[in-house]
Amino acid sequence: MKERIRQILEENLPLADIDSQFLFAELSSLDITTIMMMLSEEYNISLDSKDVTPKNFMNVDSITALVERKLKG
Numbered sequence: 001m002k003e004r005i006r007q008i009l010e011e012n013l014p015l016a017d018i019d020s021q022f023l024f025a026e027l028s029s030l031d032i033t034t035i036m037m038m039l040s041e042e043y044n045i046s047l048d049s050k051d052v053t054p055k056n057f058m059n060v061d062s063i064t065a066l067v068e069r070k071l072k073g
Contacts, residue, residue: 013031021059
């Protein structure tokens, strides 16, 4: 799952440093919206504004953890 999320991020955020430990700081609101839409579609989960926190979007690991939590319900 982590590698697929990395691939989604790389495809949709070509200018962002995906390996950054502070990815959230590099993202615009449009970037975050794009990530949320792509992950929602890919994993059939519901993401909303309360999920958009620096903790959840800090790096690829934290985004993966967010998706895993959403999948578990």
